[in-house]
Amino acid sequence: MRAVLGPTNTGKTHLAIERLCGHSSGAIGFPLRLLAREVYDKVRAIKGDAQVALITGEERIEPPNARYFLCTAEAMPRDGGGHAFVALDEVQLSGDRERGHIFTDRLLHARGREETMLLGSSTIEPLVRALLPGVEVETRPRFSTLTHVGITKLSRLPPRSAVVAFSVEQVYTVAEMLRRFRGGAAVVMGALSPETRNRQVELFQSGEVDYIVATDAIGMGLNLDVHHVAFASLSKYDGQRQRRLTPAEMAQIAGRAGRHHQDGTFGTLAGSHGRDAPGFTEDEIFGIESHRFAPMTKLFWREPQPRFSSLAVLIADLEARPDEPQLAPAPEAIDLAVLKRLAEDPATATGLSSPGQIRRFWETCQLPDFRQQGVDAHARFVGRLWRDLRHGQIGADYVAARIGELGRVDGDIDTLQGRIAAIRSWAYICQRPDWVLARDEMAARARSAEARLSDALHQRLTERFVNRRTAVLMRGLGKDAGLLRVTLEQDDQVKVEGETIGRLDGFRFVVDPTAGHEDRKLMLAAAERHMPQLLAEKADAMLRSELGDLVLEQGELRRDGRAMAVLERGKSPSLPRLVLAKEFAVLPSAERTRLTDALQAWLDKALSPLTPLRKLEDAARDPEAGSEVRALLLTLVDRNGDVQRESAGLAQIPKDKRPLLRRLGVTIGALDVFVPALLKPAPRRLLQAIGADRRPVRPAMEAVIEGGKHVPAGYRRAGDQAVRVDMAEKLFRAAYEQRARQAAQNLGFTVDVALPTSMGLLPDNFQRLMRDAGFRPGQVRPLVEGAFGPPAPQRWSWRPPRKDKAPPRTDRAAVAVEGSAFAALADLMR
Template sequence: MILSGRGVTAVLGPTNTGKTHFAIERMVAHGSGIIGLPLRLLAREVYQRVVERVGASQVALVTGEEKIAPAGARFSVCTVEAMPRETKAAFVAIDEIQLAGDLERGHIFTDRLLHLRGRDETLLLGSATMKPILQQVLPGITIVERPRLSQLFYAGQKKITRLPQRTAIVAFSADEVYAIAELIRRQRGGAAVVLGALSPRTRNAQVGLYQAGDVEYLVATDAIGMGLNLDVDHVAFAQDRKFDGYQFRNLNPGELGQVAGRAGRHLKDGTFGVTGRVDPFDNELVERLESHQFDTVKVLQWRTAKFDFSSIGALQRSLEAAPRVEGLTRALPAIDQQALDFLARYPEVTDLANTPERVEKLWEACALPDYRRITPAQHADLIQSLFFDLVRHGAVNEDFMAEQVRRADRTDGEIDTLSARIAQIRTWTYVSNRPGWLADPTHWQEKTREIEDRLSDALHDRLTKRFVDRRTSVLMKRLRENAMLEAEISVNGDVFVEGHPMGQLAGFRFTPISGTEGPDAKAVEAAAHKALALEFEARAARLHASGNNDLAISADGLVRWLGDPVARLTGSDHMLHPRVILLADEQLTGNARDHVVARIERFVNHHISTVLKPLDDLSRAEDLQGLAKGLAFQLVENLGVLFRRDVSDDVKSLDQDARASMRRYGVRFGAYHIFMPALLKPAPAELITLLWALKNDGLDKAGYGDLIPVLAAGRTSVVTDAGYERMFYKLAGFRFLGKRAVRIDILERLADLIRPLLQWKPGATTRPDGAYDGRRFTTTTAMLSILGATPDDMEEILKGLGYRADSVTAEEAEAFLASQTASSVVPGEEKPDEDADAAAEHADVDAGTEEATEAAQPVVEAVADAAAVEAASAEEAAVPAEPKPVLLWRPGGRSDNQRGARPAGDRQRHGGNRGPNRGATEGQAEGRRDERRRDGEGGKGRDRDSGRGGFGQKGDRQERGDRKDRGPRPDRDAKSQPARFEAKPPRKEKPVDPDSPFAKLAALKEQMKK
């Protein structure tokens, strides 16, 4: 034991005094040298610095897990454990010698500082707390104290989310470190993580992430207190208690000072404080930390270096030896001694370790570090396996080692899994670097090194993905540098800034990518808007110059440009002129914003006036006078649909010229409604319902946004929902009839089908209730087809229209309808003369659709077919069933005018409709006249659902044109002339103007009969 300090220099002082830098400078000044460092990580850093000075061929790196030894290397960088006990090097340096007082590793540092000397110079580097004990155990030592290059100040307590940038947050458990790092990621973009359990390569990568400025925070254990050179401005203690391997205890001022001293670099001052649940430091502790006044080290941990290998028991007794020098104390059993004590209990071990050489080999195996942090018994079992192989076979069984290495060679899994694999592979890296333990050590050194590096990189990647938002960190770095950010926008609107996905740009609104919040989200948004400033202006210019085809109004009230929402419509005082609210971020300002708003408003007004042109033309009609003008005003106010019953008096008072003038604007006088067929198409129907909903806050009610496109989709009938206002159905062109709503023009076609079946015939009577006791009818396939309804739906619809049903058997219905059909025409009967209105009615009946004509002729056949279908169904079922009754429908008892005002509840039960009475109401007659007189109005083309020609269609006009070429129609013959469709006997004959065309037609018929 060397008890003299001659030739030894101790350079002592707090952190940031440049001690390590001084040692490197002194070493390279000699021809050879060796420096010992407390951590493999720090040894790696110093190795790189020395290589930069003298070249890689001149420097060796020796640790327990790694060995780089170029031939002829003059300098060696080692961990203290890997330093030799004797050397011929000219220079020797030992860093962080205050660790000689550490309970776990202290005896190793004590052994090196007492025994290892350089030939020319020996440096001991450490804290000033070592000065008294060094002077005691090494008399004659030269002490050089170096002051701190910068000052350290206490900054008090702060919340984690309010800590300044370039802060290192210190905790003493992996769970706490991970929790803090996760919080920092959510709030500030990310943090690097440094733990003692990480591999050196992973720790280097994490420190590099912080040093490069990719993240502004470092969350670490007290591992950063051991010589890591970090650019830290502030150190915040999130915990002040740790588990030292034996118990939980508070950190002493010296340990706190070692970590707090990481704040400040070179001449830049640093600060320290507390965060989280740690109470603020008291004034005395603060003063000691700021002035670096700590308790001196009283004793150094010591363990004998003279081992007795004669037997296991002798070895144990030598380890129990006490120091004979004052200032040294026997160290607590370390991991290697604990393993030896366990193995000494195993008879098979004691039997095999029967020579000094084998006992020494056992002690060498016990030096295996416990990287896996397993129990002493488990660790001892692994050492036993290695010892048996070394003694029995001269080397570790490579098959066994290959299996262990293979299990660790996987990069899948999360942080804890990868950390466990790294700990396992580090064990085998240590084995591969022990001299004489393997038959082919070079192969296994390369193999384990490669696996550890791959696992370390994977762990670094997992830590980065979990605790670092690379997008935000890069952007914040560029923002701090006030650099011009490069933005890129994909075809679908994805925004990339500096190559990182930032969010979605839809129209003039930017939505940050999901998962960002707090300051992180603000940073992302700020960076994106800074990069997108020019894009907003360019888009505004493109929208201002775009055509109407690029813009559209959707059913949800949004104005969309190329599919992206740019504005929202809201109600205003005038239903046809809604307000436009621009949907744009604040970055769209000035003239660009004004141009966008003006363009959208211009489109909205143009779209409404174009889609609703018939309504707009009717509102501007100047040739309408009197009742026609008033009726037109009501029609515009009700957006193109009126119930005929509500304006029946006005309609009856209109003369033919007034009606013709309104028809020129697309108005149709139907049996049940006054409406504009052009507005029943999907586009105008959807726009009308949308405008009404905007005016009446309908879009804010549940489901209305979904109902609008359904009603406007061109369907002939839909199932109703009592939860919706009936006005929606009306504006969309539908009549609410109980469980089903039917499109208005389809109801008029239904009236065309029913009309021939209810014609008046001579000899008909009137029932006591005032109803016409003439022809009745059954529903036909044509009726079901145009309505898209089932027989049950048809029953509901007819009841809603005011018809009544008589339930009879199929045979009775067939006999009744056959008799009615046979008596509808009396041979040789002369028809009375008719006035102009009656002639119009006959003309209207004759000009009905093909469906109406075909449905009127085979009524009996239809009933027979229905009975046959029911019979076939009964046969297939093979179950006797009573014949299903057939419904014979007839009009109700009184007309609308005769009924008077019906109570509101009754109207509600009937769906708001009053059905035709006495065969047909006056409204139906008017509807027939309108149908005859219309000239190309509404419903051009084919029906939207059924594909058949609708009312006033080209097919009907073509049919009438063709008939002119075919000559007189057979059904115009007196013998086959159908009776007038009227619910009352013919009116009395009136004087006929001999110059009228009807008088001439009658005279011509008389001549033909004669």
């Protein structure tokens, strides 16, 4: 017999697996079914499915020819089962108040034909030597060192940390804080099913989350890639009282930090439940770092083979005291408490006379309290179970109905955990050889229900305690965000490692609206690092698609309603300066230049309707045009192609320069000087779109429109209507032609009113427009009395309007008072 003792991370379990596989058969007992399942998977990978069995209270995977058995201590054969190799892990649990007597019994009696191995802490060495004379004790040093680092704030908890708490509420509180501030955490508790535990551990091991929150179950051999262990508390409730952990218990948990030759650290967590956890004492720190602890003085023992002649004898044997001085009577475990409680119930105890019935009753009382509801509640459950078992086996239909009720996957985390605990009770019941009809089928149903519940619980835990988006961002920002995989989807969604963090609205990054307040800073930081790359990708895609649907609106070049560039005043109104929008400032220089050139090329093409205006601008800069013509051209450019004749200064323009104006497309009308090409809808809308003309613009530039307080650009008022200036000029020219043809008549001339009528100009408004140009309508002569036929046509006359000159000044300071010396001086100047 060999005892391999030492702290955590000494390779004890690995050694036991090697020795097991080196024998023809073997069995290892573990303190947790989670650990038994973990080793079962490892041995199965070496020996194959057909040779390896897993036996726990709730699960039994036993191929017909299995030779290697991985068990919980309770399910392990008491005498070793006749295997060549037998090992018991964590033998120091012989000092546990609830289960210590089980480990003590296996330590004393479980033996392998060829080799027996005990694995555990060095604190049990004196007791092992005393109880097992001749045992070979091998002490193994820890592969890595443990170092105390004091109190650590949650916000500064290093990656790859495990936080250990000692209540479900504390586990949830810490996990929720880690989700909010560090992206989330995996959660491991002893009550979890192996499937849920494995999937939660995989979250941590795969690096999807950098933190794991666990109860002290983490100290029982779970091999994790943990660098730091933080204690949320240093006390726990042990079933009897709230007490401080022993140094050995602290070391068992802290020893999870650092694996193989990777050193680890441990400490306490600041701010747990609004206050810091009490720190380690100097003696505790010294003991944990040097692996030196006070030796165990007693192991708990309970009679493993009681007599079943009567309930009183059974209870007396279970309460008997051991003979060895190294052993102490085990505290009353829950199975014994339930036995005594039901023995006092006459309805239950009546009829329990034969040893066979009493043995069966005691086996029923040993049903584990998976629900953790206490003695009273558990005794009621066991009592109902015994009423079904005392006369035979439980019907398959009844068991199937109970399993079906518990197999529902709706509900929150606590509800699912309660159902898993309940289904574990039925899984245990179904594993007993003679308790349930159709045992194998019912056991399979129970395992299937537990698997479904485990999947649902894993999903709920992940949804509640893991914010994958924040976890991804935290990992990237804590290292090198440039290494993160950032993608821009077809719908402009921005994703980091597959998690949506926002979208590009045009070329502006918008944070995902579903993100919480704590995520926004991280998202903006990640977006800032990757925005040049993303915008470059989008700019390149936009250039490949020929920029898509660009429009000019309100002095901006827009795409899908978002400003791509702003048009600022350039050297001339027809040539605005293109300035990229501010969000493009983060684009790489080469991409920014490419985008600017592409937008400028599009803009040049879009501004082609303003070519007539550009000709005026070019001519206005030509010295050979003469100062008078240049002045007029500058006025036309400033007024975007139309100006009233009285403001144009035509009196100063030489006659020989007027052909130049005609070649430039300028029309000198009776009342207006204008460029007809600039009165079309396209150039007018374009002038307003680029911000060159602030006056209202008619989209269709109709010939005649309703008048108003402000006449649109390119129109002249005509009563309560307005007429486009080129159409008004057309009416004036038609009247001039009529006057020229009828010049010999001294009675005036007629004007064809069909043209203004076809334009939609009302008669009264037509006459008012004509008056502005110097045309005066005569009186319509009525028919003489008794005459029939159309009235005589209206005769018009023409008187030259006021000569072209600069508009008179209207400021009060320039008006001379009549009769004053200044008025006389003004008359002399005139």
